[in-house]
Amino acid sequence: MLLNVLELVGVVAFAASGALVAVTKRLDFFGVALIGVFTAIGGGVLRDVLLGITPPTSLNTWRYFTTALVTSVVVFFAHAAVRRLRREILVLDAVGMGLFASSGATIALDVGASSQAAMLIGATTAIGGGVLRDILVNELPLLLHRDLYAIPALVGSTVVVACAAAGLGANTGLLVGTISASVLRLLALWRKWNLPGPRHVDV
Amino acid sequence: MLLNVLELVGVVAFAASGALVAVTKRLDFFGVALIGVFTAIGGGVLRDVLLGITPPTSLNTWRYFTTALVTSVVVFFAHAAVRRLRREILVLDAVGMGLFASSGATIALDVGASSQAAMLIGATTAIGGGVLRDILVNELPLLLHRDLYAIPALVGSTVVVACAAAGLGANTGLLVGTISASVLRLLALWRKWNLPGPRHVDV
Amino acid sequence: MLLNVLELVGVVAFAASGALVAVTKRLDFFGVALIGVFTAIGGGVLRDVLLGITPPTSLNTWRYFTTALVTSVVVFFAHAAVRRLRREILVLDAVGMGLFASSGATIALDVGASSQAAMLIGATTAIGGGVLRDILVNELPLLLHRDLYAIPALVGSTVVVACAAAGLGANTGLLVGTISASVLRLLALWRKWNLPGPRHVDV
Numbered sequence: 001m002l003l004n005v006l007e008l009v010g011v012v013a014f015a016a017s018g019a020l021v022a023v024t025k026r027l028d029f030f031g032v033a034l035i036g037v038f039t040a041i042g043g044g045v046l047r048d049v050l051l052g053i054t055p056p057t058s059l060n061t062w063r064y065f066t067t068a069l070v071t072s073v074v075v076f077f078a079h080a081a082v083r084r085l086r087r088e089i090l091v092l093d094a095v096g097m098g099l100f101a102s103s104g105a106t107i108a109l110d111v112g113a114s115s116q117a118a119m120l121i122g123a124t125t126a127i128g129g130g131v132l133r134d135i136l137v138n139e140l141p142l143l144l145h146r147d148l149y150a151i152p153a154l155v156g157s158t159v160v161v162a163c164a165a166a167g168l169g170a171n172t173g174l175l176v177g178t179i180s181a182s183v184l185r186l187l188a189l190w191r192k193w194n195l196p197g198p199r200h201v202d203v
Numbered sequence: 204m205l206l207n208v209l210e211l212v213g214v215v216a217f218a219a220s221g222a223l224v225a226v227t228k229r230l231d232f233f234g235v236a237l238i239g240v241f242t243a244i245g246g247g248v249l250r251d252v253l254l255g256i257t258p259p260t261s262l263n264t265w266r267y268f269t270t271a272l273v274t275s276v277v278v279f280f281a282h283a284a285v286r287r288l289r290r291e292i293l294v295l296d297a298v299g300m301g302l303f304a305s306s307g308a309t310i311a312l313d314v315g316a317s318s319q320a321a322m323l324i325g326a327t328t329a330i331g332g333g334v335l336r337d338i339l340v341n342e343l344p345l346l347l348h349r350d351l352y353a354i355p356a357l358v359g360s361t362v363v364v365a366c367a368a369a370g371l372g373a374n375t376g377l378l379v380g381t382i383s384a385s386v387l388r389l390l391a392l393w394r395k396w397n398l399p400g401p402r403h404v405d406v
Numbered sequence: 407m408l409l410n411v412l413e414l415v416g417v418v419a420f421a422a423s424g425a426l427v428a429v430t431k432r433l434d435f436f437g438v439a440l441i442g443v444f445t446a447i448g449g450g451v452l453r454d455v456l457l458g459i460t461p462p463t464s465l466n467t468w469r470y471f472t473t474a475l476v477t478s479v480v481v482f483f484a485h486a487a488v489r490r491l492r493r494e495i496l497v498l499d500a501v502g503m504g505l506f507a508s509s510g511a512t513i514a515l516d517v518g519a520s521s522q523a524a525m526l527i528g529a530t531t532a533i534g535g536g537v538l539r540d541i542l543v544n545e546l547p548l549l550l551h552r553d554l555y556a557i558p559a560l561v562g563s564t565v566v567v568a569c570a571a572a573g574l575g576a577n578t579g580l581l582v583g584t585i586s587a588s589v590l591r592l593l594a595l596w597r598k599w600n601l602p603g604p605r606h607v608d609v
Contacts, residue, residue, distance in 0.1 A: 052460030
């Protein structure tokens, strides 16, 4: 139950971040809706395609899609107000990211993926939507050159795999994984952690 | 039979539009062929991957691929002449778009997808090729900021789902869906309808 | 055995080329690692998704992923030294490309794909990683406008399909396909072969 609520919170945060980028790019109504929806459910669609779960759950059920669409429409009409909530969205986005990484890894283990596949596909679930958003709006994906985002996602999915290997229940893994990933992400935002770039690049 | 002809007409129109973009970008022979083929069959490949139909039909059979390839080669050598047919290509493209949206939704229902998945995957079939084309040539996807294209596609796939829900045969749905989507697209082109962009964007 | 070694050689060459591009774009540590890994295993992931092999082998086993990751980390720290090996990397890359095209086609035939699908999916295995790399770093894919790369890949997968049709064993196809593709690619590099662009483009 709490899980379901948190999942929708994550969808709202992802859709809002995607739709805001689309507004900034001055896309039309459909473009804003599409980018918002893609950002929110793109990671889950990628996860399901990689796991052979077809049609992907987020296309096959109403919940995620509708939540993402409504959020994007709200952002289209009220983007100035939403932009003032940037801080709050970042926090919710961190929670959503942690949850998607952990639930992605859990689902992967459920359908018989190896530990490594569960780690990678879990992280893909969390970062896939943002990468698709950046590809669609023709930007260098943010997580490639700024922001500690993918590492926390990998930590979350790894914690899930470790919990499963330790014989703990799936719910424990989901909980500990989500908290680890989200807290690490929030710490990175708060302390402005960045990964180093390469040294001495002469192009 | 008519359906098969229309499908190939759609493939020709999509391949021609893709190849023309590639020529404008001064890609080489292979680039023009690849972009033309991708634009024509990319939407169908995406549809099949999302539905778990592997290998995708348009890779597994000769018809679509060969038609797309021949069209792209013709455009490579005769792009100036083809460009003069821009208007005619737009009309054929509208027919192809309507048909792909409707046949995509029909196929999705066939393999047991939900109504929502059929609507979304039908529309994806119609717009996927164009989005892949724009991503490959490194442009902001056209449908995100100009042109009423995705809405007619969604209308087509929705009509198919509605016809199925009403107990009408698949052929009726296909016909009514294709006509709705194509006519709406042609009206949008003719009357220069556009979706509004967001207001008051200060970046 | 030799095959396994060659495969890992190909993974190293692909990862190194991807990571070098990422360094040039001044991506951070994670960006370099991600682009290197994507370039190396992206083609195989695409192949498996198109063939319905889920989770994709290169995500499900450690070998490819770990090799790609270690290579990318080495490039991150020693990119200047690696760059001096550009010539050697190009040769290894040609071998990897030929092998991936041939093994991709072999795997496709194994799971019951048609001849055409095997040719196309084999070539996709070889070129997919490089195209994903260029899309992620927001560049026009190299193979669309320079370099004879995709044609040798198609030659390799076609040779595999022809060998299978002629009743030769899978190993023969793999060997002849790899050699044909790699030699053609090396010849193209050595003689600076390029495909012609379209003539008289007035944009």
